[in-house]
Structures are given as structure tokens and as C-alpha cells.
Amino acid sequence: MISDAIFADSFPTLQQKIGGKKLIYLDSAATTQKPQCVIDAVTHFYEHDNANIHRGVHTLSQRATQAYENARVQIANLLHAPRHEEIIFLRGATEAINLVAQAYARPRIGENDVILITEMEHHSNIVPWQLVCEQTGASLEVVPICDNGSINLEAYKAMLSEEVAIVSMTHVSNAIGTINPVKEMCALAKAVGATSVVDGAQATGHMDVDVEDISCDFYAISGHKMFGPTGIGCLFGRYDVLQEMEPWQGGGDMILSVSFEETTWNEVPFKFEAGTPNIAGAIGLGAAVTFIQELGYDNISTLEHELLVYGTTTLGAIDGVTIIGTAPSKASVIAFTVDGVHPHDVGTILDHAGVAIRTGNHCAEPLMKSFGLNATCRASFSIYNTKDDVDKLAVAVKDAIRMLG
Numbered sequence: 001m002i003s004d005a006i007f008a009d010s011f012p013t014l015q016q017k018i019g020g021k022k023l024i025y026l027d028s029a030a031t032t033q034k035p036q037c038v039i040d041a042v043t044h045f046y047e048h049d050n051a052n053i054h055r056g057v058h059t060l061s062q063r064a065t066q067a068y069e070n071a072r073v074q075i076a077n078l079l080h081a082p083r084h085e086e087i088i089f090l091r092g093a094t095e096a097i098n099l100v101a102q103a104y105a106r107p108r109i110g111e112n113d114v115i116l117i118t119e120m121e122h123h124s125n126i127v128p129w130q131l132v133c134e135q136t137g138a139s140l141e142v143v144p145i146c147d148n149g150s151i152n153l154e155a156y157k158a159m160l161s162e163e164v165a166i167v168s169m170t171h172v173s174n175a176i177g178t179i180n181p182v183k184e185m186c187a188l189a190k191a192v193g194a195t196s197v198v199d200g201a202q203a204t205g206h207m208d209v210d211v212e213d214i215s216c217d218f219y220a221i222s223g224h225k226m227f228g229p230t231g232i233g234c235l236f237g238r239y240d241v242l243q244e245m246e247p248w249q250g251g252g253d254m255i256l257s258v259s260f261e262e263t264t265w266n267e268v269p270f271k272f273e274a275g276t277p278n279i280a281g282a283i284g285l286g287a288a289v290t291f292i293q294e295l296g297y298d299n300i301s302t303l304e305h306e307l308l309v310y311g312t313t314t315l316g317a318i319d320g321v322t323i324i325g326t327a328p329s330k331a332s333v334i335a336f337t338v339d340g341v342h343p344h345d346v347g348t349i350l351d352h353a354g355v356a357i358r359t360g361n362h363c364a365e366p367l368m369k370s371f372g373l374n375a376t377c378r379a380s381f382s383i384y385n386t387k388d389d390v391d392k393l394a395v396a397v398k399d400a401i402r403m404l405g
């Protein structure tokens with residue numbers, strides 16, 4: 001088990017009081033806090049190795065290049081990607097999905113094609129597909145979910161046909177925590193010849209992800225949801241698929257040679273990394289990968305599952321609280337509503353108690369509508385949370401009900 005001692009000083013942001021109360025951070029699905037080792041890796045880069053990559057023969061440039069490329073190898077290892085060239089550094093999961101939509105889908109699809117997504121997607125896995133549908137005339141279809149927030153697999157199977165060119169689904173829902181059976185869904189997509197894209201923004205901070213086993217074509221991850229810095233994320237893409245693709249953005253580093261008559265592209269993955277990337281961010285993300293591997297996904301999932309079960313029981317026992325999303329397979333996210341109290345008011349009262357939760361539509365407006373809601377409260381847990389945090393959350397929710405309910 002993970003001992004409290006490991007975390008006593010690991011997360012500087014958590015060592016503070018909010019309005020005189022110890023901060024209880026329950027908003028890790030929006031962004032995780034950063035361990036000291038990640039902060040140190042970023043600082044160390046700027047203090048010792050700062051230089052541009054891939055271009056210089058001088059020592060700093062070589063160090064920076066090595067650290068950046070090491071981070072790529074680390075991420076490939078974390079995701080069990082067969083080759084490190086299959087990892088492209090981008091701004092985040094959003095940019096990764098936009099790259100697939102524009103550089104892979106757009107030149108390959110047309111009016112007769114269908115893109116399938118699910119009802120529980122983050123806006124980042126909806127809007128890029130709407131844009132590409134507008135540009136190509138393809139249609140977007142949405143796989144419904146069941147009442148408990150699980151994917152409706154029967155409906156998914158029925159919607160799959162030869163017309164489906166792309167299936168893009170979230171691995172874990174940020175809004176209700178559902179873990180999708182992505183391996184099965186990707187296999188079903190493949191059976192009709194569709195390309196599969198998985199939004200893994202909420203997965204890699206919590207569970208072991210094996211892109212080979214899932215057998216997806218693309219997998220998007222987000223650095224800041226897995227203890228890494230903001231503004232960095234990755235796209236895994238199958239090597240043969242990436243090689244076939246044209247670049248997305250043009251600029252430095254993505255070219256082999258440039259003339260006004262003809263420009264030739266650099267190899268994968270550099271072909272997709274135009275301009276100076278977030279070097280420090282990639283290095284920070286590498287440190288986050290080490291942090292995760294030292295903890296071990298088994299320990300992380302065990303701890304988070306305990307918090308999920310305890311939180312679900314504790315909150316569920318409060319009169320007036322309804323838990324939204326009760327799929328059998330869930331990550332440590334608990335969405336809930338409180339009778340007669342608007343989620344924003346619950347959030348404000350909780351903040352006064354030092355408890356940070358998220359309220360609103362969680363970038364999943366269509367999902368909220370499917371539950372007949374505009375907004376929910378959401379408590380999301382990570383490795384630095386404890387049962388005591390859950391108790392403090394419950395007390396604060398009861399106070400909110402007493403005051404406003």
C-alpha cells in the first residue's frame with residue numbers, strides 16, 4: 001500500500017490552508033497536483049540545460065535533446081508502445097485529437113462516411129469531429145449510454161457498419177468516471193474496417209494502459225492529468241499509419257529540406273512536431289512517468305478504488321444526495337447532485353470548508369443533457385487523497401444542505 005509518508009512533502013500545493021482550513025483537493029479530473037520531482041525536473045532543465053533541441057551541436061543543446069527524447073522513450077514504455085517514434089509530443093489530449101481529425105481523417109473521408117463517438121465524450125472529443133464533418137460532409141453519430149452511465153454496447157454494435165470510417169471514444173469519462181471496454185470496442189471497430197481513436201486523458205493517471213493490447217490506431221494522453229505539467233500531452237499513433245499521413249502544421253523541425261519549389265518532410269514523429277516544442281513540459285512529463293512507475297499502477301488503483309467505494313457509500317448515505325453515473329467499472333470520480341441546491345452553491349460552500357470540487361457541465365454538455373441535468377458536483381480522487389478527505393467532503397455537503405437545502 002501507499003504510505004502517507006511518501007506524500008507528506010511530495011505535493012507542495014497541498015501543504016496549504018484555504019480560509020484557515022487544510023486544503024482538500026478533490027478536483028484531480030480537471031488537473032492533478034504536481035509532485036516535487038516534476039517541479040524539480042522542469043526547474044532543473046531551465047537552470048542547467050536550457051537550449052533548443054535537435055539543432056545544436058553545443059553541449060546544452062545536446063543535453064536538452066537527450067532529455068526530451070528520453071521522455072519520449074519513457075512515455076512509449078508507459079503505454080507499451082512498440083516503438084518510441086509512435087509518440088508525438090503535443091500541447092495536450094485536445095491537440096492530439098485535433099491532429100488525428102485534421103491530418104488523418106480529413107483527407108481520407110467524405111460524404112458517405114460516418115464518424116462514431118459516444119454520448120459521454122469530453123468536448124475535446126466532440127468538436128474536432130464536428131469540424132471535420134463540416135469540412136468533408138461526413139456525418140457524426142453518437143453511441144448512447146445506459147442509465148447507469150455505461151456505454152450501450154448493443155447500440156454500438158448495431159451502429160457499426162461499413163460506412164463507419166472512424167470510432168473515437170473516451171477510455172475513462174471525466175464527468176462520471178465510467179471506464180469503457182475500449183479493447184472490445186476497438187476490435188469491433190476494426191472488424192468493420194474503421195480506424196479507432198481513444199481519448200486516454202483520464203486513464204494514464206490511474207491505470208495501466210497498453211496500446212498494443214487495446215489495439216487502437218491512436219491514443220491521446222494529457223500530461224497535466226497525470227501529475228505532469230500543463231501544455232504537454234502526446235498522441236500515440238501506429239507507426240505505419242503515421243508514416244502514411246501528411247503533416248498537419250508546417251514549420252521548423254518538421255522538415256528535412258526546404259526550398260521555395262519543394263519541401264520534404266522529416267521522419268515520424270518529427271513530421272508532426274512543427275516549431276519549438278514544450279521541451280521543459282516533455283521533461284516534466286518524463287519525471288511524472290517515473291513517479292507513476294515508482295508508485296505502481298496496482299497501488300494507485302487499489303488506493304483510488306477504496307476511495308471510490310468509501311466515497312460512494314458515504315455520499316450516497318446523505319439524504320438529498322444523488323450519485324450520477326454508477327457503472328460497474330469506474331475510475332475514482334463521483335458526480336452528484338444535491339436536492340434543492342445548485343451545484344455552484346454547493347461548490348462555493350465547500351470551498352469555504354477548504355474542500356475543492358468541480359461544479360458545472362465538466363466539458364461534457366451533451367452527457368449532462370442525457371441525464372436531464374445542466375450541471376453536477378464532481379469529486380475526483382487521486383493518490384494524495386485519504387478517507388479523511390471523503391469525511392470532510394461529506395460534512396461540508398451536509399452543511400450545504402443545512403444552509404440551503
Ligand SMILES: *Cc1c(COP(=O)(O)O)cnc(C)c1O
Nearest residue numbers: 092093094122124174201222233
Ligand atoms: C482533460 C480532458 C481532455 C483534454 O485534455 P487536455 O490535455 O487538457 O487538452 C480530453 N478528454 C478528457 C476525457 C479529459 O478529461
